[in-house]
Amino acid sequence: MKKIATGLALAGILVSGTALAQPDDWPRDLTVGTASQGGVYFVYGGGMASFLTDELDVNVSGEVTGGPVQNVTLVQTGEHDIGLVTLGPAFEAWTGQSELAPGLEHKDIRALFPMYETPFHGITLRSSDINSVSDLDGRRVSVGPAGGTPGTYWPRILETLGVDATISYAGAADSASQLQDGLVDAFVFAAGLPTAAFSQLAAEADVITFGFTPEEHEQVLEAFPEVSAFTIPADTYSVQEEDQASVAMWNYAIAHQDMPESLAYEITKTVLENNERMMQIHAAAAATLAENWDNNSFLPFHPGAVRYYEEIGIEIPEDLRG
The missing domain is CATH 3.40.190.10 (Periplasmic binding protein-like II)
Structure with missing residues (x-):
C-alpha cells in the first residue's frame, strides 16, 4: 500500500x-x-x-x-x-x-x-433564540467539514425535518470561530463527547447547546435506520444543565x-x-x-x-x- x-x-x-x-x-x-x-x-x-x-x-x-x-x-x-x-x-x-x-x-x-x-447535537449563542433543530429554519448553519459524518448527515436531517437553513461547511475549530464572530447562527456537529470545539465555546462565549425535541427525535429515528437513540448527559458541557435527546452512530x-x-x-x-x-x-x-x-x-x-x-x-x- x-x-x-x-x-x-x-x-x-x-x-x-x-x-x-x-x-x-x-x-x-x-x-x-x-x-x-x-x-x-x-x-x-x-x-x-x-x-x-x-x-x-x-x-x-x-x-x-x-x-x-x-x-x-x-x-x-x-x-x-x-x-x-x-x-x-x-x-x-x-x-x-x-x-x-x-x-x-x-x-x-x-x-x-x-x-x-457519535451523537448529533448543536451549539449557538444564547442571544440567538435557537433552542431546537427546527429553530434553525432560515438561519445560517455550519455543519462541519464536507466529507465528514456531520457534513454528510446534518443536511439530510435538516431536510427530513423540513428545515430550510443556509448551510456552510468548515472544520470544527473554524466553525466555532465563525459562531463567535457572528458569521453563522449555529454550529451543528457530530463527534464523541465532549466535543473540544463545544467545550471551548462554552468556556469563552455565552452559548447554549441543543438536541432534538421529542417530535424531531422520532422523525429522525424513523428516517435513518443507521442511527440509534442517544442521551447527552447533563453537564457534558458547563452550559448544559439537563439531559438532551440525540441520535448517534x-x-x-x-x-x-x-x-x-x-x-x-x-x-x-x-x-x-x-x-x-x-x-x-x-x-x-x-x-x-x-x-x-x-x-x-x-x-x-x-x-x-x-x-x-x-x-x-x-x-x-x-x-x-x-
Whole structure:
C-alpha cells in the first residue's frame, strides 16, 4: 500500500524499551486518517498514533482529513493504513454509494475495533433564540467539514425535518470561530463527547447547546435506520444543565484487507487492552471496549482482529470474518 509520510511521522516518538520487535512484513510507517482540528477524531487519532508508536516500534502518524467519508476511501485505495469512520458513511462506501467515490464498492476495508458513539447535537449563542433543530429554519448553519459524518448527515436531517437553513461547511475549530464572530447562527456537529470545539465555546462565549425535541427525535429515528437513540448527559458541557435527546452512530477503526495479519492483531490488542491509556487521550474512549464489537452488522473484521477477539472468548460470526 502507498504510504504518506508526514512531518509528525518524521519527527517520530522515541520507541520505548518494551516495544515489540518489528516483523519483516510490517511497514515502517503507518498513517491514521482522523478529521479536522477541534473534533474528537483529531484528538483520538493523533493520541492513538503516538501510543501505537510507543508500543509497536512503528512510526504512526495522525493526518488531518475531511473525516469518515474521506477516510474510508483513503483506506480502500491504500493511501492510508488506518481510518477512523462512522458506520453510516462506511456502509454507503461499502455498497458503492460514497459521495466521494460514487460507484466504487469499498470491499477491501476491514474493521479492527469499536471506538465510541457519535451523537448529533448543536451549539449557538444564547442571544440567538435557537433552542431546537427546527429553530434553525432560515438561519445560517455550519455543519462541519464536507466529507465528514456531520457534513454528510446534518443536511439530510435538516431536510427530513423540513428545515430550510443556509448551510456552510468548515472544520470544527473554524466553525466555532465563525459562531463567535457572528458569521453563522449555529454550529451543528457530530463527534464523541465532549466535543473540544463545544467545550471551548462554552468556556469563552455565552452559548447554549441543543438536541432534538421529542417530535424531531422520532422523525429522525424513523428516517435513518443507521442511527440509534442517544442521551447527552447533563453537564457534558458547563452550559448544559439537563439531559438532551440525540441520535448517534458507532465509530470503528478500519484497515485495508492487505494489512499484515500480525500487525492488525497487535493494533487491535494494544488498543483494547489499554483502555485507561486510551481514556487519557479522550474520554470518549471509555466505549473503546472489545464487548462493543457487535455494534457492527455488515463490515467484516480483519483476520488479525478476529484472532484477537477469539483469544479473549468472543466468537465473530462467519459473515463478519474478513
